[in-house]
Amino acid sequence: MTQGLSVKLDDLRRPPTRLAAWVRRHQRGVDLAIDIVVVLLACVPQMIAMILRDSAGEWWGYLILAVVAAALMVRRRWPFTVMVVVGVACALSPLAQPGYGFPQGPFAFAIYTVASRQSTARALLGYGIALPATVLATVPYSLNGVRPPLPLLDSFSLLALIIGVIVRNRREHNEWLTRFVNQRIENAAVTERTRIAAEMHDVVAHALTMVVSLADGARSIREKDPEKADAAVAQIASTGREALGEMHRTLGLLRNADAGLDANLHHSGDNLPSLEELVDDVRAAGLGVTLTRTGPSVPEDTALRQTIYRIVQESLTNTLRHAAGATRAAVAITRSGRGVVITVEDDGAPVAGRIIPGHGLAGIAQRARAYGGTAQSEPRIGGGWRTRVELPAPGGVDG
Structure with missing residues (x-):
């Protein structure tokens, strides 16, 4: 095996x-x-x-x-x-x-x-x-x-x-x-391969988008502000190392797929950075991001926290890649009696010819469905884009 x-x-x-x-x-x-x-x-x-x-x-x-x-x-x-x-x-x-x-x-x-x-x-x-x-x-x-x-x-x-x-x-x-x-075993294997592929897509797409954004920013300010340019280059190296580590972890899951892959993939969320760290990385790439939390804290459920992290990561990555002129984005995590609601909004416009259907938005929808939730992505009135995901939270509302 x-x-x-x-x-x-x-x-x-x-x-x-x-x-x-x-x-x-x-x-x-x-x-x-x-x-x-x-x-x-x-x-x-x-x-x-x-x-x-x-x-x-x-x-x-x-x-x-x-x-x-x-x-x-x-x-x-x-x-x-x-x-x-x-x-x-x-x-x-x-x-x-x-x-x-x-x-x-x-x-x-x-x-x-x-x-x-x-x-x-x-x-x-x-x-x-x-x-x-x-x-x-x-x-x-x-x-x-x-x-x-x-x-x-x-x-x-x-x-x-x-x-x-x-x-x-x-x-x-x-x-x-x-x-x-x-x-049943083969079907489970196909499902796990699909989940690992989605994991790889999130890691690679986010890391490359961050690297490109940071590289563009460093080049534009190289002569005016060398210190900021050096900081951007250092951030590129840090992002690359983090992405490489996540890729090694995910590929390790694929190599050891027969040894409790499902449990390993769920528990892999334990090693993810926090949403605050994710937002800081995106800010360093030049996009103003705010993060707000409303209601009780999210349950200590590894699979739920991983799903939330990946959905926010993919949404912000889509903003960096496909939203022309985007200067800010707002991430809201709302906990209610029905579960957790994730809302990500930006003020950019889609880049003509650069939207790739079936990848980012489809991945968000797949993650939501896999956890028993729903996802909706649509243009905002007055410009920009909104992604809204509802996920069920285990154990009801925390006190």
């Missing part, structure tokens, strides 16, 4: 026992041994009976028994064909051994194989083959004036059919459950 999101249900199961592991390594040999045991259990009792009653039997009864034994050895490969062959052979057996009856053991193993490996309809068809065969098996009894044991003639076949269907249904259910769980 070191190559990305490759975890499967089999990885979560207990390691097999030494015996189970040995059986898996020697599966073909184990299957052959089981087939031999099946043939012995199915055919030896009839062979003993034929030997003890040799004077009343026909020689071709042994040939029929050999055909049954050979067919049972390949029952896994051709289940239905073997069932038909064994059924016909067992129906002929009473003619070779009058009074012995229909040999139920071999046919029970044959019909079990069909019921456990193929459809129920085929198994029922095989059971239907047994019915006329059992009737044929009663003929020698009637000729000898003995009442045939009809209730017992097909009991083994019926029991084998039921057990086979149960085994097949259980196996199919386990296979379906495995596919279902693996699909």
Whole structure:
């Protein structure tokens, strides 16, 4: 589990026992041994009976028994064909051994194989083959004036059919459950990749926007105010180092995605700077930003705080990148009984040809939906842009 999101249900199961592991390594040999045991259990009792009653039997009864034994050895490969062959052979057996009856053991193993490996309809068809065969098996009894044991003639076949269907249904259910769980794991992996991609977008877009803004500011004041230019360059270096650290952390999550990625991504909010630090960085890039908080404090919920931080970060980044002439922005965090409301407004106008739909605003909306909230972005009356996000807050209003 070191190559990305490759975890499967089999990885979560207990390691097999030494015996189970040995059986898996020697599966073909184990299957052959089981087939031999099946043939012995199915055919030896009839062979003993034929030997003890040799004077009343026909020689071709042994040939029929050999055909049954050979067919049972390949029952896994051709289940239905073997069932038909064994059924016909067992129906002929009473003619070779009058009074012995229909040999139920071999046919029970044959019909079990069909019921456990193929459809129920085929198994029922095989059971239907047994019915006329059992009737044929009663003929020698009637000729000898003995009442045939009809209730017992097909009991083994019926029991084998039921057990086979149960085994097949259980196996199919386990296979379906495995596919279902693996699909859920894959869906979760895709969701986490999407969340990490959004995290990377926020980190890179914000850092590059800050660097470009600071670089432009430093160049414009380089001759007039060298000290401020040097401070802007230092801020560029600091922003780059912070972005590099966040990228390393996020990529580390991606590399270790199988080891509790969801929890790690939520707890990654513990390492985020405060909103005040974010606002200070944006101010250093030349945009006047105010931050106001209204109502009780935001709950100590890592996922909620991370969502708020990223939404504010992306909104301010959009202002720096896409709002021409923007000189100020206002960030308001309002806590009420319904949750947390985030409002970010600016006084700029969209830059023609530079709006990239499906990235910043879409990322804000996705983060809001992921936390069970809503997001709305629209132009303000009189100019500028407003982004408003409502998020549910766990635990109700803090006292």
